Amino acid sequence: GKSGYDHYMLKEIHEQPRALRQAISGRIDDLGTEVELDVGLPEEYLHSLEEIQIIACGTSYHAGLYAKELLETHADIRVTVHIASEYEFTGDRDPWRTLVLAITQSGETADTLSALREANRAGARSLALTNTLGSTVTREVDDTIFIRAGPEIGVAATKTFVSQVATATLLTVHLGMIRGSLTGQTVDALLNSIQDLPGAVQQILDQESTIKRAAQQYADSDAFFYIGRQAGYPVAIESALKLKEIAYDHAEGFPAGELKHGPLALVTPDTPVIALLTAGTNAEKTQHNITEVASRGAPTIGLTGSPDVDPDLDLTFEIPECGLMEPVAANVALQLFAYHVANEKERPIDKPRNLAKSVTVE
Numbered sequence: 315g316k317s318g319y320d321h322y323m324l325k326e327i328h329e330q331p332r333a334l335r336q337a338i339s340g341r342i343d344d345l346g347t348e349v350e351l352d353v354g355l356p357e358e359y360l361h362s363l364e365e366i367q368i369i370a371c372g373t374s375y376h377a378g379l380y381a382k383e384l385l386e387t388h389a390d391i392r393v394t395v396h397i398a399s400e401y402e403f404t405g406d407r408d409p410w411r412t413l414v415l416a417i418t419q420s421g422e423t424a425d426t427l428s429a430l431r432e433a434n435r436a437g438a439r440s441l442a443l444t445n446t447l448g449s450t451v452t453r454e455v456d457d458t459i460f461i462r463a464g465p466e467i468g469v470a471a472t473k474t475f476v477s478q479v480a481t482a483t484l485l486t487v488h489l490g491m492i493r494g495s496l497t498g499q500t501v502d503a504l505l506n507s508i509q510d511l512p513g514a515v516q517q518i519l520d521q522e523s524t525i526k527r528a529a530q531q532y533a534d535s536d537a538f539f540y541i542g543r544q545a546g547y548p549v550a551i552e553s554a555l556k557l558k559e560i561a562y563d564h565a566e567g568f569p570a571g572e573l574k575h576g577p578l579a580l581v582t583p584d585t586p587v588i589a590l591l592t593a594g595t596n597a598e599k600t601q602h603n604i605t606e607v608a609s610r611g612a613p614t615i616g617l618t619g620s621p622d623v624d625p626d627l628d629l630t631f632e633i634p635e636c637g638l639m640e641p642v643a644a645n646v647a648l649q650l651f652a653y654h655v656a657n658e659k660e661r662p663i664d665k666p667r668n669l670a671k672s673v674t675v676e
């Protein structure tokens with residue numbers, strides 16, 4: 315059942331601290347200095363790997379974009395991220411040295427399975443990041459890492475996104491250690507940030523009434539724009555997707571720097587602009603974009619660790635310190651924002667029109 319919550323989505327949003335603890339549990343050693351992730355692929359293989367191709371759809375694709383940021387920076391490996399339905403295996407590389415990483419909550423998404431089959435036929439090795447034991451994807455890859463988020467009933471993916479990113483961070487440290495690309499200091503920083511995440515998410519959940527008030531205040535806007543850089547970008551497009559799905563409002567996420575190359579024309583006093591300004595998002599540069607939209611009269615909301623960061627912000631949602639996981643924590647605040655906009659409009663949040671939890675047709 316919904317354990318007293320009005321919707322499964324809200325229950326699942328509130329389950330995130332626990333889901334994250336489960337994702338991490340037993341995967342970091344007692345000293346907190348090493349990852350113990352059971353990846354079946356041989357170490358020599360992971361050492362000599364040339365490229366990871368991530369294939370995924372929807373929210374899982376956004377988790378893939380986040381994973382790319384982490385893997386390229388810390389595991390010294392080239393990563394390409396593909397919307398599964400657009401994927402074609404590129405045959406000009408040694409397929410054996412390409413690892414295809416299928417990210418799928420359900421493990422049953424037809425577009426993702428079809429991309430995976432193409433890669434398998436071409437001779438790539440494959441790994442799944444999934445939430446679902448015994449799912450189709452687990453039978454068609456060389457190895458699987460489970461995100462252990464527990465069942466997700468709401469059509470909108472919430473706790474599975476944060477668990478995908480947390481698990482991908484563990485995979486990054488695992489690969490970085492094998493490939494010799496990580497210093498002890500960076501390992502500590504990454505592992506601390508993952509371990510701090512469940513507590514940070516709890517602190518965000520504790521601010522729900524503030525986020526709800528903001529959602530009620532802006533629920534009637536013409537559109538919602540989300541901007542971010544680096545790891546803030548996947549979170550921007552993920553947050554926009556959440557709002558589209560459950561509130562049926564026009565919402566878009568943009569790399570903050572792209573605003574002035576076109577989308578700025580859409581900005582009016584009736585389009586709130588929501589900016590990711592945490593660690594790992596090159597916030598200083600994004601502040602210029604806030605100034606630009608504020609001068610066009612747009613309401614602005616910033617997700618930041620330092621509430622006084624920008625006088626042009628109308629509102630801030632405060633994000634507790636958790637290093638490179640801060641954009642993930644910010645995502646939780648924006649799940650709540652989308653939820654409360656949709657709830658204000660009395661949308662059928664757990665079963666949005668036209669959508670299915672698991673998309674088993676191409």
Ligand code: M6R
Binds near residue numbers: 419471556672
């Ligand atoms: O089960 P999967 O992770 O493969 O599903 C992929 C998408 O269908 C899914 O994330 C979809 O975008 C969600 N409804 C987003 O909230």
